């Protein structure tokens with residue numbers, strides 16, 4: 134194996150610096166930068182080239198990168214440019230909007246040659262809604278683009294060679310999602326005083342149309358204060374769409390005296406509408422929670438809406454989160470149940486989970502079954518009830534609880550106190566007694582971390598987008614558990630952490646001690662840029 138210092142010396146300075154960064158955007162652009170370096174034969178110093186702001190360039194989208202942005206290179210120089218809303222194979226004119234580190238961002242002015250593998254997007258909002266960016270790309274091509282992104286990041290950020298990935302069949306083909314619409318069990322819509330309209334529809338604006346112009350929908354891409362009104366979302370369940378339509382039909386009625394929250398003036402009542410779909414565990418029928426997030430507690434103002442939505446047989450819970458802060462979050466300081474139960478249920482790998490308004494639960498239940506099966510297979514549990522599992526970033530305990538049935542004990546760690554409460558409740562509901570869940574911040578562990586549980590045979594680590602903190606990486610390298618199953622929703626930080634665990638942290642003189650056995654990308658969210666990966670590491 135190459136020594137740590139040898140490996141590090143092969144990296145350009147900006148990448149060495151970058152390996153300390155915890156920002157996923159930088160991580161993904163690293164991959165672009167390296168692509169640029171590969172092309173440097175065309176120009177001895179591509180970094181010396183920089184297009185001016187406002188300049189127009191003729192570009193070709195080569196692939197999709199972070200946040201689904203199209204990755205393009207300027208002809209002759211290989212300079213990297215990212216553009217939103219372009220697809221692989223598309224030739225277009227782009228205008229430079231800003232410089233970001235060692236690449237530039239452009240906005241598309243005009244398409245010259247349409248992309249490859251283009252299809253008609255079934256959703257009317259697809260071309261300007263921030264949710265589905267690739268609905269007009271054939272699903273096979275979406276999968277190909279995601280797989281390519283993971284491969285690029287493993288090579289350029291993780292420093293695994295392409296040969297290594299292929300000859301040892303480390304990188305597996307991406308697992309597709311068989312259900313490509315109506316797969317989301319949770320959607321959050323925002324209320325706003327004015328509908329946002331894309332440029333091409335601005336002529337439809339009728340001046341100040343008062344209540345009629347109020348918006349309930351999804352945020353325009355990149356804007357916290359611009360809301361695209363939507364009557365239907367093809368990603369959420371059919372019953373959730375019926376509820377959304379019923380609310381859209383009436384909430385603007387002046388007689389109801391309901392005002393949308395204005396994020397600039399901080400006035401108004403209705404902030405968000407959250408719809409969660411679960412399942413009645415005995416009948417298997419869908420059950421829905423409707424969560425109104427408001428800026429103050431006035432249940433009398435919500436009465437008409439509550440009566441309207443509770444008339445749907447699927448609606449078993451209507452809650453009100455009261456969030457008096459100026460922040461835009463949907464988590465209230467207080468929560469009130471206005472109709473039915475305060476939570477809904479769902480089943481996953483044969484277990485029952487109780488889901489309250491603000492508890493984390495995998496958003497695509499169907500594909501979570503697939504994901505958890507892969508995790509279980511990677512964990513390689515012997516099944517003799519002798520092993521210890523450490524479940525890091527355990528959320529509401531779902532992964533650990535699915536493994537608990539065949540191991541000695543599961544220890545779960547998670548920062549959100551409510552999630553820990555839910556995890557304990559979920560253990561109880563399922564009659565699981567060999568699981569311990571502890572609240573704690575894994576970014577702030579000290580030398581005492583690890584003293585309260587026996588050495589694990591298997592570590593599951595499922596961090597959110599920033600990946601693992603260096604303190605945790607060091608802890609794991611010291612712990613030397615035989616197996617780590619790293620579950621990631623951000624392939625860029627995942628590649629960085631795999632690099633640390635396998636190749637070490639040269640800057641800190643730390644040796645890696647793991648071998649990457651497999652990386653299985655899974656498509657949890659068709660039509661969006663999100664990619665989930667399950668990685669198996671074994672102690673060398």
Ligand SMILES: C[S@@+](CC[C@H](N)C(=O)[O-])C[C@H]1O[C@@H](n2cnc3c(N)ncnc32)[C@H](O)[C@@H]1O
Pocket residue numbers: 493494495526527528529530531532546547548549552573574575576577595596597622
């Ligand atoms: C991707 S979720 C995984 C949840 C769970 N494993 C599952 O599959 O449902 C990441 C979890 O990490 C938690 N988390 C984020 N930062 C954390 C930190 N610094 N320390 C501990 N937990 C953290 C989040 O609250 C969230 O529940």
